[in-house]
Amino acid sequence: MAALEQSSRVAAAPRRERPTPQVPVVELRHVTKRYEGGDVGLDDCSLAISRGEFVFIVGHSGSGKSTLMRLLMKETEPTEGIVRVAGRDLRDIGRRKVPYYRRNIGMVFQDFKLLPNRTVYDNVAYALQVTGSSRREIRTKVPDILRLTGLSTKLHNYPDQLSGGEQQRVAIARAFVNHPPLLLADEPTGNLDPETSIGIMQLLYRINRTGSTVIVATHDVAMVDKMRRRVIELQRGRVVRDQAAARYSGGEPNTAELGAILKEHLEL
């Protein structure tokens, strides 16, 4: 975790402009997702998340957290309702444009989804290579993010030579190496001991501080309580609680404001 503390690079990066609260980064309107077998992933789910927010999605296993993430990645299509990201209806994104859309989203998958034939370094570099980044850019950005996630000593290991927690951190590094404006983390602390979990959460928090919107799906109640951020609870695909918790630091948007914005959007 020393590595995490060391690098103030991400935290010190210039703040992005304050959000225009009228356009939420993520907006779901009456979204229902039924899978082919008849399982309900999401059931008439509506929510809005503003730019720069840090949001926890909680709920029992099978409550639809990953389904929500998958919809945002345009990995599946909603059965009903509208999903908007940065004001754009995802249905309007054609098949050929999907890769370019996904490059704006960093996603930490619940099952990591690392590329088995690539080293830690190359896994993270791949996210830059797909965007056509120059070799120089890759050579500076990748070691940076790996230092930040405490993986500097594992650069040349393949995923099957890493512990679960290490794999998880590679997944986080890959998701964030592009500095995406929207970061989705599905169960990012699922395989980690409490201490490492705190490290990961601090990392996510730092990422959030640079202006990225961060959405974390988790079962980790202790973590959510400690972090005191906005919490959206799902139950069988429905939103049963949407609560702005205590303020964290002065620079963050006022939770009361957020609540107002939220209501505005939910009542539309």
Add this chain to the structure above:
Amino acid sequence: MKLGFFLKEALRSMRRNPIPSFAAMASVLVTLLVLGVFIPVVQATTGAANEVRDKVALEVYLKPDVTDAQIQRVRDRLVNETEHVESVRFVSKEEAYKRESKRNPEAYELLGSNPLPDSFRITPDDPDNIQAIRNALAPMTPSGERTVVDPAIDEVKNRKEETDKILTATHVVKLAMGVLCGLLIVASALLVSNTIRLSLFSRRREVEVMKLVGATDSFIRWPFVLEGVILGCLGGVLAILLLAVGKIAFVDPLAEDFALISAPETMSLPLLALLLMLAAIVVSALGSGLSLRRFLKV
């Protein structure tokens, strides 16, 4: 930069998936070996069939008491006025007697004298035209009998049964070889593309992840296609080397003894090698590119 990157990706995946890569290369190799042996065999066989067909001939028997002038007249007619004639050879009584008595000495000894007439042996330009020549020299009368166009000609004959047998047999051989060759090529294409599809199938998760990380279809496809090209090349080169070694070690020494093997119409080895190589590369590159399409729909 891009090509270099794709090439490196292709090499990496071969290094990290040696067994599927080896299977793909081996299927190309085996296929090419079989084709490389079979294609010359087909060519040699059809060549041999054609040679047999060339032995088909028409006999024009002359009357027993023809004069030299009459013989000359018939020869002129055959050479200059008859269509489809490739070549004409005069077989004199004496020559015919010598040949036949050698084949059947006792019978001819009993005879004592020479009963055989002078004759012309006509080789047609194409064996299938033999009947046309016969009709030209000995047209049918309305009553079903044959007349002759020249009074010096006694009879125009081909060994009908033999000719028919040879013609149908060679037709069948050629057809069978063609069908077999077609089947073999189809089977080869299926084998190679299936091997490629299987090896891709084991990597569909990887392709899925690449798409989720924001890779475009072509960014994912090129390394796979290059990998196909490289494996196809490797298999092709190995197959051609083995074929060359086989030809030099086994076929060439035998060729001196067996006419069939050195039949004139077999393709030259370099041309065959070039064709096989091209086929290997096209099939494996197309195979990987097309098989991938299904997995790109994420």
